[in-house]
Structures are given as structure tokens and as C-alpha cells.
Amino acid sequence: MTQAWPQVQIDPLAEDAWLLRFGEAIDEAVNARVLQVAARLQSCLASVECVPAYASLLLRFDPLGWREDEGRFSEQYLREAIQSALDQASGAEITSREMTLPVCYGGAAGEDLQEVAEYTHLTPEEVVARHTRATYRVAMLGFAPGFPYLLGLDPVLAVPRRSSPRISVPAGSVAIGGQQTGIYPQELPGGWQLIGRTPLRLFDPAADAPSLLCPGDRVRFQAIDEHEYLRRVTP
Numbered sequence: 001m002t003q004a005w006p007q008v009q010i011d012p013l014a015e016d017a018w019l020l021r022f023g024e025a026i027d028e029a030v031n032a033r034v035l036q037v038a039a040r041l042q043s044c045l046a047s048v049e050c051v052p053a054y055a056s057l058l059l060r061f062d063p064l065g066w067r068e069d070e071g072r073f074s075e076q077y078l079r080e081a082i083q084s085a086l087d088q089a090s091g092a093e094i095t096s097r098e099m100t101l102p103v104c105y106g107g108a109a110g111e112d113l114q115e116v117a118e119y120t121h122l123t124p125e126e127v128v129a130r131h132t133r134a135t136y137r138v139a140m141l142g143f144a145p146g147f148p149y150l151l152g153l154d155p156v157l158a159v160p161r162r163s164s165p166r167i168s169v170p171a172g173s174v175a176i177g178g179q180q181t182g183i184y185p186q187e188l189p190g191g192w193q194l195i196g197r198t199p200l201r202l203f204d205p206a207a208d209a210p211s212l213l214c215p216g217d218r219v220r221f222q223a224i225d226e227h228e229y230l231r232r233v234t235p
Contacts, residue, residue, distance in 0.1 A: 008037075008086055010079065016063055020082070023055040026179065028151050030055045031139045035094045035216045040085045052215045053140045054149070094216040096137075101183075103132075103174050103221045104229035105196035112162075112193040116176060119159050128223055130154045131195065136181065138217045146185035146203025146211040150219060153181045165191030172198045174221065185211075196221075199233035 009021040020037065023030045034057050038050040041059070049060040061078070105128045106113040117124045136150035143149075158179045166189060169175070173184040175192035184190060185202035198221075202212045213219065224232070 010082065012075075013058075016061055018059045018061075018078075018082075020057040020059065021055065022057070026054050026139075026151070028137070031137070031151060032094065037086060038215070039094055040088060041082070044085055044088075045081060053142065095214070096216045096218055097214075098218050098220075099213065100220045100222050101198050101200060102224045102228065102232060103196040103198050104224055104226055105131075105174075107226065109197035109226070109229065110174070110195040112175075113195045116157070116159050116193050116195055120156055122156070127157060127195065130157055131176075131181070132221045132223050134220075136219045138213050138215050138219060140215055141211060141213070143182075144185060144188055144203075145205070146213070147188075148183055148202070148213045148217075148219070150181045150183075153179055155179065157181075159193050161191040162193060165189055169194065170197060172200065172202070174198060183213075196223075197229065199229050199231075201234035 011019045011021065013019050022034050022037075031052075031054055034052045034055065038052045038057055041048055041050050041057075047061060051058040051060070059082070104110070106124055113124050113127060117127050120127065122130070131154070134152050134154055136152035138148045139151045140149050141147060153176065157176060159176055161177045169184045169188055169190040169192075171184060171186050171188075173190075173194050174196040175182055175184065175190070175194050177192035182192065183198060183202055200212060204210055204212075
């Protein structure tokens with residue numbers, strides 16, 4: 001049976017960009033729908049670029065590819081194509097890979113682990129156990145190239161962002177901000193709570209696929225010690 005979904009709001013942003021709005025909240029079910037629609041649009045409208053977020057989907061397109069017989073851009077033509085894709089998206093498969101990322105928790109690699117433990121009334125070991133027990137989904141990439149926003153954090157580990165952001169957070173830092181966890185792909189400023197660091201390189205602009213993770217990927221974390229971290233660190 002076809003799933004009944006709420007109406008999607010379509011907002012033109014520019015002559016070559018529209019935004020599809022699916023809701024306002026950070027919600028796993030809403031994000032799953034965003035990713036389903038992105039998968040469907042990419043499969044049937046190859047000329048449209050899709051950039052998913054938590055509850056919206058940015059569409060980039062060439063207006064010259066959506067012209068009426070008179071040669072003018074046809075908004076209705078594109079809307080009908082998008083609506084057709086929306087109507088068929090409930091059965092679309094989300095492109096998903098299973099990724100396990102090694103993480104060295106605590107110490108210099110995760111200097112806020114103790115603070116997170118105190119806030120959640122857990123031991124640092126219990127924080128690590130809960131963080132590595134979950135399976136996360138990459139909801140979107142944002143903030144910086146290759147920065148994954150991951151849904152699936154144990155609610156017990158939800159902690160506020162730091163009152164004073166750091167000027168510099170090391171590349172590979174695994175952090176918690178509110179109900180989300182994420183990974184800093186480069187050295188960046190940031191206000192999330194740092195609990196560990198992965199030796200893997202999350203973003204390489206010279207690579208064929210610059211981002212290690214993509215929206216829809218499934219991610220698990222595996223705890224490693226400092227010696228293993230240094231052995232595996234990506235230059």
C-alpha cells in the first residue's frame with residue numbers, strides 16, 4: 001500500500017535552484033523521506049542535482065533543460081516532473097553503505113569526555129559504550145565540506161553545546177552537540193563537546209569521491225587505543 005505523506009512545500013530560491021521542504025524538526029522519519037525523494041529524483045531526473053538536509057532537499061538544475069516549445073523555462077514542466085517523482089518515492093531505496101569508524105576516546109583526543117560523563121551521570125566508560133553501541137545514519141553533510149550530521153545518538157548522551165566555542169577543533173574530532181553526533185573533517189572552529197578522534201580522513205578534495213561519508217550511509221564507531229590511533233592515522 002502506498003504511504004500517505006504530508007504535502008511537500010516547493011520554494012523557488014533562484015532561477016536554477018528550488019527547495020523542497022518536508023518539515024521543520026530534526027526527525028529520523030522525516031529525514032528518511034528526504035533521502036528517499038533524493039534517491040528517486042536522482043534516478044529519474046539525472047539532470048537535477050539533489051542536496052539533502054535534515055528536513056529539506058535543495059534541487060539545482062539547468063533552466064535550459066526545462067523549456068517549453070517557445071524556448072522559455074517552464075516552471076510547471078519542472079513541478080510536474082518533481083511531483084511525479086514524489087508520488088513514486090515511497091518505494092525508493094536509500095543509497096546506503098555500512099561504515100565502521102575507529103575512534104580513540106578521551107584524553108587529548110576527546111577532552112570533553114569527562115564533562116559529558118558528569119553531565120549525563122555516567123562514567124566515561126559508559127559514555128563510550130553507549131556511543132559505540134548505536135548505529136547512526138548520515139542525515140546530511142554541512143557546516144564544512146565532508147562534515148557528517150549523524151542521527152541515532154542515544155538520548156542519554158544528549159548534551160548542550162559548549163557555552164564558549166573553541167577557535168580550533170582538530171580534524172577527525174568526534175563530538176556531540178545536542179541530540180546529534182558528528183565528526184570534524186578539517187581543523188575548524190566549533191562548539192560541540194569533543195569525546196574522541198578518528199584517524200581516518202573524512203574529506204579529501206583531490207579524491208574521486210572527496211567525502212568519506214555520504215547522506216544515507218550507516219555508521220558505527222569502534223573504540224581503539226592511542227597506539228592504534230597513531231598507527232592508523234591518515235597523513
